[in-house]
Amino acid sequence: MTPVAWIRLLVITVAIGALEGACRFGLIDRRVMVPPSDMVASLAAILRSGSINGDIVQTLGVIAAAAALAVVLGFALGLFVHALPRLRAGLDPLFATYYAVPIFIFYPVLIAIFGLSLVPILLIGVATALVAMIIATLNGLDRVPPVLSKVARVHRMGTVATALRLQLPAAAPYLFTGVKLSVSYAFIAVIASEFILAPSGLGRDIADAYADFNNSRMYALMLFLLITATFVNMALHAWDLRWAARRGREPS
Amino acid sequence: MIATRRAVDTLAIAIVLILMWQALHHLVGETALPGPVPTLTYLARLITTGRFAANAAATATAFAAALLLAYAIGLAIGVWMGAHGLSGAVGEPILVALYSLPKITLYPMILLIFGLGISGRTAFGALHGILPVALLTMAAIRNISPVHLRTARSMRLSSWQTVMMVLFPAMLPEVISGLRIGLTVTLLGVLLAEMFAAKQGLGFLIMNAMSLLQTQEMIAVAVFLFTFAALANALLLWLEHRLHRRV
C-alpha cells in the first residue's frame, strides 16, 4: 500500500476511534449516538436472530427491481430518442433540469393514486433512476464510432440486431455508468420513501426505531444500510475496472 | 434561428407533458389526480394565502441557511484539499466514498443531534450540499494550469492579487458548477427533512395535504417547487455557460 493509503487508513481509524471514545466517555450522550462498537454488536445480534430478513429481502428487492426496470427502460428510451434528433433537442432542457428538481416530492401523489403499498415506492425508484440511464445511453450512443453502423449495414443486420449486438456492446462502458447511477438513485429513492411513509421495509424499521427511542437498533440498521451501499458501490467499481482494462480505457 | 426552433421544440414537449397529465387525470379520476387547469388555478390562489407564505418562508430560511453552510464549508474543504497536495490525495477517495453514500440513511442521526427544529433541516440540507461543492472546488483548484501561476509570479503579483486576478477567474466556472449541483441537492435535503419530520415548510405542506386527501394542494405545491428548482438551475446553468465561454 502506498504511503498515502496508509495515512488515509490512519485518518479513518483515528476518526472512528475518537467517535468510540467520545461516546464511551460521555462526551456524546447515549440519547444522541451509541458507540460504534455497540452498533456493530447490535447489528450482529439482529442479523443472527433473523428478525429483519424479510425486510432486507423486501427493501433490497425493491431497489434491485427499480434499478433493473430503470436500466432496461432507460436503454430502450435512450435508443429511441437517439434515433430522433429533433425529439432529442426538444427533450434536452427537460433532461438537464430533471435532476435539479426534487422528483421525490411527487411520492405522495403516487401514494394517492396507487395507495400505500410497494407500488409507489417502486415507481418513484424507477422515476428517479430512469433519466440518469437515458442520459448515459445517449452519451454512449453518441460515442459509437459511425463506422460501426456502416459495418452493421454491410453485414445486413436489422434494427434490433444492430441495437443489441453492436450499439449495446459498443456503448457498454457508458451504459455501465448509467447502471451505477441507477442503482445509487434507486437506493436513495426507496430508502427515503420507506422513511417517510411505507408499509414495511428497512427504512420503515429505522423510522420505527427512531420513534421508539431505540437508538441501538436504529444505528445498527443504519450501519447495515451503509455497509450494503458501500459494498454494492465497491463491487460495481471493481467490475468497471475489469471491463475498462480489457477495453483499454479509463474507468469512469 | 436554431435557437427559436429549439425553443419551439421544448414548448411542444411541455405542451405534450401537460396533455399527458390531462390524460392521466381522466384515467385515474379526480380524487387521485386532478387535472392541470384546476391545479394551476388552485396554485395561483394558494400563493397569495398567508398559510403558504409562512410555510414558504420556513423552507426558504432553512434552505438559505443550509446553502450558506454548504457553500462555506464545502469551499473551505475544497480549497484546502485542492491547494494542499497531501490532504487532497488522502482525502479525495474519502470524499468520493461519502458522496456515493445515500445520505438519507443518516437522517435519523441528524435529527438526534440537531433536533426537530429548523437546525435539523438546515443541517441535513447542508450535509447534502457540502460534498459536491468540496469535490468540484478541489478539482477546480487542481486544474489551474501551473503556467498561470508562473505567469503571476513573473509579473510579481502579491498573493492577494494572484488570488483575485488569476486564481479566482480561472477556478470560477468549475466552482459555479459545484455550487449549482450543491444547490440542487441541498434543496432536496431540506425538502426530504420537511417531508419526514417537520411541522412547517413546503415539504410539510405536501405531506399534510396527502394526509387530508387534498390532492390539488399536494400537486400544486409540488409543481411550485418543481418550477422554482428548474428556474434556479437554469439561471446557474446560463451563468456557467457564460463563464465557460469566457475562459
Next chain:
Amino acid sequence: MSGENGAIHAQLKGVTRVYPAAAGHSPVHALGPVDLDLRMGEFFSVVGPSGCGKSTLLEILAGLQRPTQGTVTFEGRPVLGDVPDGLGVVFQEDASFPWLNVWDNVAFGLRRAGVSAAEVRRRVEDAVVFLGLRDFARAYPPQLSGGMRQRVCIARTLVLQPRLILLDEPFGALDAQTRLLMGEEVLRLWRSTGATVLLITHALDEAAMLSDRVGAMSARPGRFLDIIATGWMRERDSTIVREPAFAEITGRLWENLRGESMKALGHSGGIAAQ
C-alpha cells in the same frame, strides 16, 4: 490477365452525388457524373486528391448511400440503398469491435449467417492464419497495433467469401514500408479468393503496383480523368516497383493528378499554381 475483357461484375452509370443544402450552406456537389464498369475478378484502384469523392463512390457502390442521379448494378441487379449479399467492405477507420477478441471479431458475420459451427471454426481458422493473426486470436483489439486491427477487419470480411471486396484506404494509418507489405498481402488474398477488388487510395505507387486498372479521379466533384490499364501479370508482388513500366504508370497518373491536387489544395487555401 484479367481486366478489360472479362464479364461485368458491377457497374456505375452516370452516378452523381449531391449533398442537399444544410442550414445556411449551398448544396455540395461531391461526386460525378461517374461511369465505371468493374470486370469480374479484376483489381481496380481509384486514386485522387483528398475530398474528391472517392469514399462516396465506394459507399454508393456498396449500397450505403444512394446516388442523386444514375444507376448502380451489382451482378446484374440494381443496388437500391441496401448492401447486397456477396459484397464486403473494409473501411478506412478502425472498425474492429473492441468488446470481442480477434477470433470472435472474425467470426462475427459468419455466426450471424447461420453457418454451422464446424464450418465457422474452419473458415475463421484459415482467415486468422492467412492474415498472420494466429498468435493473437484471444487478444482484444485495444491491445493490438493499428495494422493488426485492420487485418482483423479484413479477416472478418474475408470469411464471408465476398465476390466483390471494397477497400476504402485501408492502409491510411500505416507507415510506407508496412503499406507495401500489406499491399502484397492484399494481392495474395485477391489471388486466392478470385474476388473482384476495388481499392480506394491516395497513394499513386500503391495503386500502380496493385491494380489491373487504375482510375484517376479529378478534384471535387470527382470524375474519372483517365483509366489506365497496367498490364501486370496476376502473380505480382511489390518487386514490380523496379520495372520501368511502373515509373511510366505512376508518371501518367501524376500527370493527370498534379493539377487536380493543386486544385484540391487551393480549396483549403494552399500553394499557388506554378
